[in-house]
Structure formats: structure tokens, C-alpha cells
Amino acid sequence: MSSVSPQRVAVLGSSFAGMTAALEVRKHLDERHEVVVLDPRDHFTFIPSLIWMPFGARKADDITFPLAPLYDKKGIEFVNEAAARVDVDGHTVSTSTGRSIDYDKLLVATGPRLAFEKIPGLGPEGGFTQSVCNLEHAERAQEAWDRFLENPGPVVVGTAQGGSCFGASYEFLFNVHHRIRKAGLEKVAPVTFISSEPFLGHFGLGGVGDSAKRVEGFLERLGIEGIPNSSIKEVRDGEIELDGGRVLPFAFSMIVPPFAGVDAIRESEGLANPVGFVPIDDRFRHPDQPDIYAAGVATAIAPPESTEVPAGVPKTGQMSETMAKVAAQNIAADLTGGKHRDLPIAELSAICVLDAGNNGIIFKADNVLSHGIYANGEEPSARVMAGPQAHWAKLAFERYFLSSRKRGMTAF
Ligand SMILES: Cc1cc2nc3c(=O)[nH]c(=O)nc-3n(C[C@H](O)[C@H](O)[C@H](O)COP(=O)(O)OP(=O)(O)OC[C@H]3O[C@@H](n4cnc5c(N)ncnc54)[C@H](O)[C@@H]3O)c2cc1C
The missing domain is CATH 3.50.50.60 (FAD/NAD(P)-binding domain)
Structure with missing residues (x-):
């Protein structure tokens, strides 16, 4: 058994980024360490399928599952409450009911506020x-x-x-x-x-x-x-x-x-930029707060180019999960002395399936935020495929993701 004293990792948000991070941190750390997840929602929702709900093609039960049983099985504490404020100096999260949760490492994955x-x-x-x-x-x-x-x-x-x-x-x-x-x-x-x-x-x-x-x-x-x-x-x-x-x-x-960052994060002193997104370095760690990490839509990522009308950088579900895995590995490395991993934002890759009802387009691109060109002058690889396979790929992925995630698997 390691000689490291027991530590507590708190994860704010339990969707693509937060759930992935919590499950990954749990895998990396032995059971003496605590992992606690906060979210005001008690269910996970497979957000990509919401595009079908207005047409009656999906009901809530088809694309959601309860969080508590999964976390219970995985030895993760689930607090079904929103974080109200983070005291970065005190290493404490206060919740919407006034509870106070201490942390040694914090991961912010609270997604967007719809402004x-x-x-x-x-x-x-x-x-x-x-x-x-x-x-x-x-x-x-x-x-x-x-x-x-x-x-x-x-x-x-x-x-x-x-x-x-x-x-x-x-x-x-x-x-x-x-x-x-x-x-x-x-x-x-x-x-x-x-x-x-x-x-x-x-x-x-x-x-x-x-x-x-x-x-x-x-x-x-x-x-x-x-x-x-x-x-x-x-x-x-x-x-x-x-x-x-x-x-x-x-x-x-x-x-x-x-999109903006959620109020609890924006209003926590020393945590976020003025819009409420959390700045991160190549380890998905806050540049000024070594015990705080962030992943997913909650992160501050500058657009690769300026545009006439403000256009935000998409942080897709798949990109959010990649960030969460890197952050989780680095949190575990901080706590137990393992290997850290750097992943510059410019090197994130993206797979995106645009469903069109009965066909669609699949995009796969490396280094999506590299301004269209690598430092060595080569263009990042990108593949685009259109056709009915895109629709079938999205349907298959929905089923695969929901059934594997319910069991706590994080690979896809
Ligand atoms: C209609 C639609 C279709 C999409 N399709 C795709 C797709 O096909 N492929 C793809 O890769 N991506 C897709 N995306 C994007 C994808 O859904 C997001 O990238 C992903 O949800 C981001 O995950 P996240 O965990 O960062 O944030 P979110 O999913 O927004 O989750 C944030 C979580 O934080 C919780 N939270 C908020 N405030 C607090 C608080 N104060 N304290 C604690 N918890 C809090 C929320 O309740 C929520 O559970 C789609 C998005 C939309 C809207």
C-alpha cells in the first residue's frame, strides 16, 4: 500500500466531463482516497440525442440513467446538489443547501450557462x-x-x-x-x-x-x-x-x-475568467491554482481565429471526455507520484457526426484548434464522409455509450 495520506478529490458536474473524470480518478486511486461528485441533476442525459426529442423520436427514459446507483457501485460519493461557491484558498466547496465539502484536488466540469x-x-x-x-x-x-x-x-x-x-x-x-x-x-x-x-x-x-x-x-x-x-x-x-x-x-x-460559465464558478474569487470559464494549462490544471483542474465546456479556450461576429470554440462531448481523462491522470499523478500527461489544447482531436434524419456527415480531424496548420507547415489530417452510414453511426454510438457508461466504462 502507498504511504500517501488519504486525500479527497471533488468533481463539480456529472455529465460527459465530470462523470468521466470521477470514474477515471477512482480507477487511478486506491480506496483510501475519497472521490466525491456534485451535481444538481440526479440523472445523466445523453445530450446528443436531444435533437430527436422534439419529434417524439426519443423520450427522456430512452436517453437518461440515474447517477446514484452507478456511483454507489464504483465507491464514489454522490452529492445531488449544486456547488454554490468555491473557496480556492480554503479548499472548500459550499453547496446549495449550505453544506461545506473540503477537497485536496478539485475538478470543475460544470458545463455552460445558457445565456x-x-x-x-x-x-x-x-x-x-x-x-x-x-x-x-x-x-x-x-x-x-x-x-x-x-x-x-x-x-x-x-x-x-x-x-x-x-x-x-x-x-x-x-x-x-x-x-x-x-x-x-x-x-x-x-x-x-x-x-x-x-x-x-x-x-x-x-x-x-x-x-x-x-x-x-x-x-x-x-x-x-x-x-x-x-x-x-x-x-x-x-x-x-x-x-x-x-x-x-x-x-x-x-x-x-x-454560452457562459455557470454563476457559482464565475462568482468564486480567483477561479474563472470574467465570463465564468476556467483557464487551464496543458495538464488541464488552473495556471494559478495547482489543486484545481477543469474539463469540458467549463474550460476557457480561446477561438483559433477572430471572427466578425463572436463565435465560441466548440467543446464537444468527445473533446470533453479527452480533457477529463488527461485531468484525471494528472490529479492522480499529483497525489500518488505517477506520470503526468500534457495535452496542449491545439492537439485535441475531434470526431463529429452530424445526423440528418436518414443520412448525415461524419468529420474526423486531428489538432482541431491548431489554426489549420501544424508548426512544421503540414496541414492536420481531416476526413469527411457523407451518407446514410452517418445516421447509423450515431444510432449505434448512442446505444453503445449509454449501455457502457451505465456500467461505469469510460472507453469509447
Ligand atoms: C443538442 C446537442 C447535441 C450535441 N451533439 C453532440 C455530438 O453528437 N457529439 C459530441 O461530441 N458532442 C455533442 N454535443 C456537445 C456535448 O453535449 C457537450 O460537449 C457536453 O455535454 C459537454 O460536457 P460537459 O460535461 O463539459 O458539460 P455538460 O454536459 O453541460 O454538463 C455539465 C454538468 O454540470 C452540472 N452543473 C452545472 N452547474 C453545476 C454546479 N453549480 N455544481 C455542480 N454541478 C453543476 C450540470 O447539471 C451538468 O450535469 C451536443 C450538444 C448539444 C446541446
């Missing part, structure tokens, strides 16, 4: 557009879609300025179009796509291989007007006004909102 309030009229909570960014929003979007089917009209899908989940809005766009065609509503329900990307297929990454050509071709074939570089001024009941004055009427609209 609807930045655009008047945006979002399902008091606004006029829908969202598929969480389970509750996707359920509400289903009610809105049912109303749309009774009273169809133009559709607007997109990502607002400051949003970063471009893949999700493209997938939703293609699925909406697929459903409209199946319902025979093409003539009454023209579809428009708005995006803060400087060009379609940019994805907040400067493009992936020939993604611009592929995405433009897809939209053209489907008869969808795409408006890149768009910034939303205001949403009113049934219409979106863009900066510049163009007004887009809609009977149904789903817009991915601007």
Missing part, C-alpha cells in the same frame, strides 16, 4: 425561440413542434452570437428539414439557417477539411438558405430581427444561445 438573457426575446424561458441544449428545453421544444405541425409556417434554426455548439444546430437543422419533408410541408415551411460562423461549415474552428464545401452543398441540395456572420438583435413573437435590419418570420425556431 439567453444576452439577446432580448431569445429562449424558451420567457422568450419565443426553442432550445435543445438540455432535457427540459428539448421536452418543451416537442410541445412547440406539435403546435407547429398544427399551424405550420417558416422555420428558423441557428446558433446565436457567442454560442459555440454549431454541430448541434446543424444536426437539428437537418432533422427539422427531414421531418418537414416527411410531413409534406416543404411549400409552407421554408427553412432558414442563421449562424455566427464567418462561413457555413466553419464550426468555430476555422473549418474541418472541406467542411465548408460539404455543408454548403448539403444546404443547397435541401433548399435551405444559410446566413453566416449573422448576429441576432432581437426576437419577437414570430420574428427574428438580425443586426443590419433583416427580419425573419417563424412559426418554429430553435436557436443555440450564447
